[in-house]
Amino acid sequence: MASLTSGQPGKCDQTPPQATVLTPSENKGLFSMTIDMKSKNKNIYRADQTYVLVLSSSDLKRPFKWFMITVEDPEVDNSIYEFDHRSVDVGSLKTLDTNRQSRYSERCYNSVENTDNADKYRVEIHWVSPKQSDKKQRVRLRAMVAENSEVWYVGDDLTVELEKDTTKPLDSPPFPPVDSCNLCSEARYEVIFKGHWSRMSHPRNYPVKPDNNGYSHLVGASHSYDYILWQEGDEAKPGLRTLAEKGDISVIEKEIINAMSVTNGTRTLIRGKRRVHPYMFEPSHSLFRVDRIHHLFSLVIAMKPSPDWFLGVTRFELCTDLGWLDEHELPLYPWDAGTLDGISYESQTSTTQPTETIDRVAVGSFDKESPFYQMNLNDLKPFAYLHVRRLDVYPLLGDDCEEGTKKNESNQEQEAKSENVEKPNEEPQVQAIKQDLNLQDDNCPLSEWSEWSQCVPDSGACGIGTQFRSRYKDDGKVYFETYKDQGAFQGGYKSQANMAAICRQEKDGAMIESQNCFVDCF
Incomplete structure (x- = not known):
């Protein structure tokens, strides 16, 4: 279901259109709006999540006929009516498929209201909170209920003000990226x-x-x-x-x-x-x-x-x-x-037009075919x-x-x-040999590198492969490492090269360097 996209700009006046008395009555806890936050802190919401709003009467002899729920930015001055709510992301309200008591309001933006004049004791509405990328920190959910044309209520028991949870999602890395690393x-x-x-x-x-x-x-x-x-x-x-x-x-x-690249990009x-x-x-x-x-x-x-x-x-x-x-x-x-x-794991798919950006799967979806139907993260x-x-x-x-x-x-x-204790049956099995890094020693002259060999795919006729080149030295120490994967020695990374590569010392003094390469699949 789509959320409301129409409505008048400005602060929503929730006075019932049928009201003959323009001043709200004192509620005294008779009617209330609650929200299930699924957390210990009831004043915190998580971004891009679905929450259930419940309007209810505490007295079975006192139903309400009309209602309105509005979600808005609490930072806006309550006395200002000439502003556009559409410029602020405060999430969206959703009516429920099984609930015929509510509809999107044509009077106010980001609001829902009653469909009929029947007596009501409980109404449920969903609110989908703003996206994680939104910078707004607070949201106000404000409700009105009316028993009749002379008695209607607003106020504290019918208002919930929430602050966005600024803690990191559970799948966030432990440290933020830094533009410069000074480790030697x-x-x-x-x-x-x-x-x-x-x-x-x-x-x-x-x-x-x-x-x-x-x-x-x-x-x-x-x-x-x-x-x-x-x-x-x-x-x-x-x-x-x-x-x-x-x-x-x-x-x-x-x-x-x-x-x-040695100086940027990937290693x-x-x-x-x-x-x-x-x-x-x-x-x-x-x-x-x-x-x-x-x-x-x-x-x-x-x-x-x-x-x-x-x-x-x-x-x-x-x-x-x-x-x-x-x-x-x-x-x-x-x-x-x-x-x-x-919508689901096995859905028939079609190309998204236009292409959307990378986002969470539709957690809190209102489609019953979704694996994440009305769920929070x-x-x-x-x-x-x-x-x-x-x-x-x-x-x-x-x-x-x-x-x-x-x-x-x-x-x-x-x-x-x-x-670093070797474990059995791990992939890959590491066999590391490390010596001093001394490739540029004046007492260790090196020949020029040979040309790279032809790229040989690691498996099949195309895809990722390996190629080699070699040079010779008279003496000196070298740094090298190899690893064994499925019985074969493979190359790794050598920091002096522009690609992932590794040196090893042969008995005849040759040094062999390998790097990843790619064979196009036509």
């Missing part, structure tokens, strides 16, 4: 995605054919402050659109790889295994690195079946005043890419959990760092080493 080190992290979407935890309109259920590959990147993979309020880029609609990661992977491609029924609850792992430039990470994972819904996190900050974040677990809730219309159980933990810290040699920062990061390195 790099860090290696593991991220683990574990799905919790099931018929038991999310029973409403759960897919009738669960054998088709699944998550796409986990895909994302560690990146700089200026890089945005996705965020609420933006239009979905082609890569996210393809992922959300089809579960295909090839386009978004290419976007990430094309943005790789490491994050990729985890695809999990489908009946293995949806098995974790998906990935490793990535961060540094002073690329100190955030973002990732996404599509849910299937769904129109264009996905799970993920954006701009997760790992650089803190106390050093690299140790670990954190985050609940995940569905997002809507805004590219396909569809507080009612939802997480669809997945994301666990990120630091594995290693590598100090940067030769950088001009404050002594306190060096000491703190040295402690972090020791903690990371003591915690």
